[in-house]
Amino acid sequence: MEPIVITGLGVLACNGLGRDAFWKALAEGRSGIRRLDRFDASGLPCQIAGQLWDFNPEDFMRKTTVRHWHRHVHQAVAGARLAVEDAELTKAGYDAERMAAGVGTSIGNPNEAWQTQREAYESHGYRQIDRRGSSAFSGHSATVHLTIDFGLRGPAVTIASGCATGLDVLAWGATQLRMNRADAAVVGATESPIFPLSFASACSLGILSKRNDEPDKAMRPFDRNRDGIVLSEAAVSVVMERADRARARGARIYAEVVGFGSAAEGRNPLVLDSKGEALARAVRNALRDSGLEPHDIDHIEGHGVSLEMYDRCETTAYKAALGEHAYRIPISAVKSMTGQAYAAGGLLGAAAALMTLDSGVVPPTVNLDDPDPECDLDFVPNRSRLNDVETALIAAMSFGGTHTAAVLRRMN
Numbered sequence: 001m002e003p004i005v006i007t008g009l010g011v012l013a014c015n016g017l018g019r020d021a022f023w024k025a026l027a028e029g030r031s032g033i034r035r036l037d038r039f040d041a042s043g044l045p046c047q048i049a050g051q052l053w054d055f056n057p058e059d060f061m062r063k064t065t066v067r068h069w070h071r072h073v074h075q076a077v078a079g080a081r082l083a084v085e086d087a088e089l090t091k092a093g094y095d096a097e098r099m100a101a102g103v104g105t106s107i108g109n110p111n112e113a114w115q116t117q118r119e120a121y122e123s124h125g126y127r128q129i130d131r132r133g134s135s136a137f138s139g140h141s142a143t144v145h146l147t148i149d150f151g152l153r154g155p156a157v158t159i160a161s162g163c164a165t166g167l168d169v170l171a172w173g174a175t176q177l178r179m180n181r182a183d184a185a186v187v188g189a190t191e192s193p194i195f196p197l198s199f200a201s202a203c204s205l206g207i208l209s210k211r212n213d214e215p216d217k218a219m220r221p222f223d224r225n226r227d228g229i230v231l232s233e234a235a236v237s238v239v240m241e242r243a244d245r246a247r248a249r250g251a252r253i254y255a256e257v258v259g260f261g262s263a264a265e266g267r268n269p270l271v272l273d274s275k276g277e278a279l280a281r282a283v284r285n286a287l288r289d290s291g292l293e294p295h296d297i298d299h300i301e302g303h304g305v306s307l308e309m310y311d312r313c314e315t316t317a318y319k320a321a322l323g324e325h326a327y328r329i330p331i332s333a334v335k336s337m338t339g340q341a342y343a344a345g346g347l348l349g350a351a352a353a354l355m356t357l358d359s360g361v362v363p364p365t366v367n368l369d370d371p372d373p374e375c376d377l378d379f380v381p382n383r384s385r386l387n388d389v390e391t392a393l394i395a396a397m398s399f400g401g402t403h404t405a406a407v408l409r410r411m412n
Contacts, residue, residue, distance in 0.1 A: 004174045005411060007251040008087025008239030010079040010188070011351050013338050014050030014232050018082060023355045026363040027384050031216035031337045033230050038194045046208035048215040049194050050232025050339030061149075069141060075235035076103050076142035076190035077149055084150060084186060087239035092184065092249055100182035101152040102172050103142040104165035104189040106343040107198065142190055154182045162398030163303070163340075164262070165189050166236065166347030167406045171260040173240050183245065188237030189344040202231065207307060219340075220367040221304035221333040222311050222375040229306050232339025236347035243411070254354045258292070258391070258407040261285025265401025272309050272401055276317030279395065279403040283321035286393065286405035294322040297329055297407075298389040299356055301349035303397040304333020304365060304379070305340055308372070310397055315375045317395075330380050330387055332356075333365040346396035350406065353392040357410040362387050 009019050015032025016022035025032065036049035057066045057074035060081050066074060080103075084090065120128040140158040147156050155176050159169045166189035173185035202208050209228040211218040220226035246253055263281035265273050287293065303314050318326040334352045335345060356362055361384050368381035391409045398404075 001178065003243040003411070004177050004240055004257045005243045005246050006238050006254045006257060006354060007241050007246050008083040008089060009254060009351055009354060010082025010086060010237040012052055012055060012075055012079050012235040013348060014052060014234070015337050017052065017054060019086065019351070022351065026334055026337060026352055027361050029337065029364045029366045029382060029384065031219070031366060033215045033218055033232070033339050035212065035215060036194060039196055041199060044199055044203050045210050046199065046203055047212045048209070048218055048230055050230060050341070051194055052233045069145065071192040072105050072190045073142045073145050075192060075233065076188060077145050079188050079190065079235035079237040080146050080150065080186055083188070083237040083239050087251060089184065089239055094184045096151050096153045098154050098183040099152045100155045100173055100176040100185040101143060101146045102157045102159065102169045102185065102187040103146055104159040104169040104343045105139040105142055105191055106160050106162055106165055107191070107193055146186065150186065152186060160343070161402055162400065163342055163345050164396045164398040164402055164404040165343035166345060166350065167260070167394060167396045167404040168262070170238065170257070170347065170350065170406060171404070174257045174260070177240060177242060183242065185240045186237060187240070188235060189347045190235040191342045191344045192233045193231045193342060194233055198231065209306070217367050219306045219336045221306045221336050221365055222315070222372055222379045223368050224370045224372045226306045226308065230339040232341045234338060234341035234344035234348055236344055236351050253411050255357050255408040256411050258409045259286050259290030260404065260406050261287070261289055262404045267401055269400045272313045274313060274316065276313045276320060278401055279314060279317035279397060280320035282403045282405045283317065283393065283395065286407050290407040292391065292407065294325045296391050297322065297325070297393050299353065299362055299387065299392045300329055300331040301353045301392060301394045302331045302333050303395050304335050305397070306335065311372060312374045314395065314397060315377055318377060326377055330362045330378050330385065332363045332380050334363060336366045346394060346404065349394045349396070350408065353394050353408050356389050357392055357408060360386055360389060362389065
């Protein structure tokens with residue numbers, strides 16, 4: 001079977017817009033978390049976020065489109081445009097009916113719709129509600145715009161599987177190519193959870209950090225003194241092709257997409273299994289799908305979400321799936337710098353892994369000053385390092401215990 005490869009990468013993260021800015025920030029250990037200014041959060045215990053601080057959607061879309069559709073759509077299209085340009089996909093000559101499109105998002109961005117349309121309804125009745133209102137905040141609207149803006153007429157899908165979404169949509173795209181349903185795929189994930197209801201509900205659950213005076217130190221995966229997550233916006237897109245076509249047209253190849261694995265706990269919507277058995281199964285499934293053994297893994301881009309239950313479950317899972325080799329693998333948690341972007345989190349990890357495979361630089365887990373004794377693996381504290389990385393594992397853990405792992409490999 002001809003290898004599936006990634007030839008384009010587009011990233012929008014709070015610590016860097018664009019692939020190069022994002023990677024420079026990660027390598028230097030720079031966080032993009034600050035005091036939020038999207039709305040008045042003075043009445044909430046958490047007042048910090050990872051916004052896309054300098055993102056202007058009009059740089060990527062027409063003003064009318066920006067006005068009528070919501071931020072998760074803006075981000076998805078912008079990320080895809082960066083990836084398509086990076087891959088020079090428009091010069092590749094693919095048949096539009098053989099080009100797949102997929103976007104993942106967990107919550108869309110309903111706040112704008114509810115606020116605007118509720119005011120219109122309460123003032124003038126249903127006839128004054130924008131006829132596009134119900135579609136504007138739909139998660140699927142991001143995929144719709146991706147197909148329209150780039151003229152993609154092959155298989156198309158929207159996926160929502162919590163924090164596993166990004167890796168799940170990557171797996172879907174790879175499957176379209178492996179099953180010969182498409183010749184190229186543009187897939188990604190987008191999330192924009194920075195609105196009052198999202199923050200209020202997370203505060204009610206008690207999962208947000210209260211380090212309002214030290215925003216860049218708030219996300220502390222695997223650290224004894226962590227106090228919760230920080231919500232963030234992000235969008236990541238990739239272009240996938242078969243290796244022979246990519247080579248024939250002289251495309252840059254970031255990595256081969258080698259395999260995937262998923263598993264569910266089937267236990268509780270909020271409480272994870274402390275033994276990490278489901279995540280361990282997902283990792284084993286990914287290795288089996290890739291035809292690899294634990295000792296073949298050189299690096300892990302972990303979930304690292306800065307919640308005790310998740311961090312300890314993740315650590316235990318790596319030990320169970322990888323045995324003693326788990327102690328020899330450098331593991332990075334880029335959420336320590338990007339915040340928790342839900343659906344886009346797994347692809348932020350994949351983007352970091354692609355750059356690590358390309359450069360040999362393993363990004364750090366920042367703010368890891370006093371490691372949790374239960375999290376005793378090599379989480380690359382505070383400073384990046386050089387490693388010869390040929391194969392990388394990416395893990396994503398979602399609420400309710402649905403987990404996904406992916407394996408990427410450098411092509412020689």
